[in-house]
Amino acid sequence: MPKVKVPRKSTSVDMTAMTDVAFLLLTFFMLATQFKPDEPVQVNAPSSVAEVPLPDVDIMTITIANDGRVFFAMEGQQYKEQLITKMGELKQIKFTPEEVKSFSLMSSFGVPISQLKQLLALKVDERGQFKQNGIPADSLNNELADWVWQSRLVNNNVRVAIKGDQETNYPVVKQVISTLQEKKVNRFNFITNLTTESAE
Amino acid sequence: MAEIEGGGGGHKKGGKPKGKKMSTRVDFTPMVDLGFLLITFFMLTTSMNKPKTMEINMPVKDEQITEKDKTKVKASQAITVLLTENNKIVYYFINETTGEPETPVITDFSKGGIRATLLTKNRELFEKGGYKNFDSIPIYKEMYRMNKIDEATMRANISAIKNNKDGLIVVIKADDKAKYKNLVDILDEMLICNIGRYAIVDITDVERDLIKTAMATINK
Numbered sequence: 001m002p003k004v005k006v007p008r009k010s011t012s013v014d015m016t017a018m019t020d021v022a023f024l025l026l027t028f029f030m031l032a033t034q035f036k037p038d039e040p041v042q043v044n045a046p047s048s049v050a051e052v053p054l055p056d057v058d059i060m061t062i063t064i065a066n067d068g069r070v071f072f073a074m075e076g077q078q079y080k081e082q083l084i085t086k087m088g089e090l091k092q093i094k095f096t097p098e099e100v101k102s103f104s105l106m107s108s109f110g111v112p113i114s115q116l117k118q119l120l121a122l123k124v125d126e127r128g129q130f131k132q133n134g135i136p137a138d139s140l141n142n143e144l145a146d147w148v149w150q151s152r153l154v155n156n157n158v159r160v161a162i163k164g165d166q167e168t169n170y171p172v173v174k175q176v177i178s179t180l181q182e183k184k185v186n187r188f189n190f191i192t193n194l195t196t197e198s199a200e
Numbered sequence: 201m202a203e204i205e206g207g208g209g210g211h212k213k214g215g216k217p218k219g220k221k222m223s224t225r226v227d228f229t230p231m232v233d234l235g236f237l238l239i240t241f242f243m244l245t246t247s248m249n250k251p252k253t254m255e256i257n258m259p260v261k262d263e264q265i266t267e268k269d270k271t272k273v274k275a276s277q278a279i280t281v282l283l284t285e286n287n288k289i290v291y292y293f294i295n296e297t298t299g300e301p302e303t304p305v306i307t308d309f310s311k312g313g314i315r316a317t318l319l320t321k322n323r324e325l326f327e328k329g330g331y332k333n334f335d336s337i338p339i340y341k342e343m344y345r346m347n348k349i350d351e352a353t354m355r356a357n358i359s360a361i362k363n364n365k366d367g368l369i370v371v372i373k374a375d376d377k378a379k380y381k382n383l384v385d386i387l388d389e390m391l392i393c394n395i396g397r398y399a400i401v402d403i404t405d406v407e408r409d410l411i412k413t414a415m416a417t418i419n420k
Contacts, residue, residue, distance in 0.1 A: 015228035022235035029242030046384040049391055050254035064380070161253060166381035170283070170374045173383065174402075181258055189253035190384055 039108050040132050041065045046166045048192040058157045061191070062144070063108060066165035068172045069134030071110035072147050074158070080104040082154045083147075087113060090146060095120075110134045113143055137175055144176065148183050160188040254387060258400065277325060278369045281314065281386060282403065282411055285377035289314050289386075290414045304414045309385050318393040322368040329366025337361055337394050362396025370398040375408060 043063055056075070063071040074080055084103045088095045091113050095103070102120045110132040111119050119130055137144040151158055160180060164173055180188060275294040280301075282290040291314065292304040307313040337358050344354040361367075372386055383400070390398050 015232055019228050019232050019235060022232055022239060026235055026239050026242065029239060029246055033242050033246045045251065046381040048252070048254055048384055048388040050252050050388070052253050052255065054251045054253045163251075164380040164384075166379065168380040169376070170378040170380060170383060171376050173380045174374070177258065177400075181260075184260075186258045186260055187255065188258075189255050190387070191251050191253050192384060194252045 039063070039071075040110060040127070041069065041071060041108075043163055043165045044167075045163055045191050045193050047195040048190075049195060050192055051194065052189075054161060054189070054191060055159065058155060059159050059161055060148070060151050061108070061161045061163055062148075062176060063110075064162065064164040064168050064172055064176060065110075065134070066167040068169065069110055069132065070137050070144055070172070070176065071108045071132070072135055072144065073108035074151055074155075076155065077104045079151070079155045079158075080106075083150055086150045086154065087146065090150065093117070112136055112141075137172075137179055142179060145179050145183055148180060148185065152183070152185070160185050161191050162188060163191040254384065254391075256387070256400075274369075277367070278371060279318070279321060280371045280373065280407070282407055283372070283374040283378040283382040283386060284411050284415070285375075287379075287382060288415070289382075290411050291317065292410070301410070304410055306414055306418055309382075309389075314386070315389055315393060318368065318370070318389060318395065322393060322395060325366050325368055326364065329364070358394075359396065362394055364396075367397060368395055370395055372398060372400045373403040373407060374400075375403050375411060 041063065043065060058075065060072065060074040063073070065071070074083060081100050081104045084095055084100055087093075093113065093116075095117070099117065099120045103116075105124075106120070106127075109116070109119060111130075112133070112135065119127060119132070122130055135144045135147065136142065148160065162173075162176065177188075180186075276296045278294055280292055280294075282292075282304075284290060287308055289307050289309065290304045291307065292301045294300070295302050305317075307317065340349070340354050340357045343349045344351060349357075370390065372383075374383055387398075389395075
């Protein structure tokens with residue numbers, strides 16, 4: 001009897017379909033990704049059941065660290081360029097075009113305006129080492145109020161979001177809120193993380 | 201795996217120069233590897249859930265407003281919630297007849313704590329006002345989910361319930377030892393308990409003392 005011949009099958013698989021899927025997913029994730037701007041301080045936002053998403057445009061964020069330092073950020077490059085020019089005029093500090101450009105690319109900062117030039121002079125990756133002591137927001141020297149006011153002049157539709165750390169002491173938050181109220185911002189948002197908890 | 205054959209196109213003696221047939225198959229494995237590597241990277245770096253926000257409306261701060269212009273709150277409807285250290289809450293009602301604060305109660309943010317108080321009190325007030333719809337907010341939400349009513353109707357119905365004039369009015373005050381988390385938590389309770397009318401107000405010295413005495417009783 002002749003031997004039964006087992007036909008040899010090729011071990012190579014067609015990879016094309018798999019490549020297609022891989023690159024489809026890759027494209028999706030690439031487009032969906034938004035890189036987080038590097039924050040000068042890590043903030044652990046409290047959780048809540050609020051479901052309103054934070055808008056991407058027309059927003060300024062006031063970050064309050066757990067040690068009470070206040071940071072400020074605004075969305076929109078063109079607005080930031082105008083903002084720093086206006087703030088410079090107000091505080092009689094002349095910013096060079098390079099500094100204006102550098103400011104418009106910076107995300108969040110927390111220095112008094114007198115130290116802003118030093119911060120802007122540093123390279124982006126060196127800014128992490130710069131000790132940022134927070135924007136003065138007390139009643140004696142309330143620079144935060146100026147930033148908020150000028151931002152509103154630059155962009156009419158801007159909304160204020162407060163991002164506080166869970167462990168921030170209430171007086172600091174109160175100070176920021178009353179600063180906003182003084183500048184006629186009576187409607188603002190608290191940034192929170194979503195939890196799923198509801199009444200029974 | 202498919203391979204690219206190298207060194208094609210040799211000449212045969214005497215014959216015409218014939219191009220050797222090259223395989224058109226390319227090895228895709230490294231490309232797939234790279235693809236999946238990048239996918240993994242992007243999957244890990246992507247944060248899908250956007251931060252959520254909670255909207256707050258504060259009253260206009262104006263020195264021109266006198267005591268007389270301020271909205272008077274009916275004593276029977278109001279509850280004052282004081283936030284203090286260690287995630288504790290002290291709350292009190294105002295006695296309707298005497299106008300004096302009743303004995304303060306110490307509670308916390310647990311389910312049986314402030315939430316139970318707010319829900320019971322709110323329901324009580326609704327029933328007293330002859331309004332039976334207190335528990336219908338989830339029903340409206342469910343109806344919206346099942347496409348029985350549109351979003352505007354749902355919102356209108358819910359805000360009608362929330363802003364019902366018979367409902368509870370919460371006055372929130374935090375002392376200097378409270379944390380930001382406590383403030384957000386109590387605002388969260390307002391959302392959960394469907395309380396439409398609340399205000400964040402500065403604490404007074406009388407209330408600071410009140411917290412102190414209330415805390416002293418439990419520490420004993």
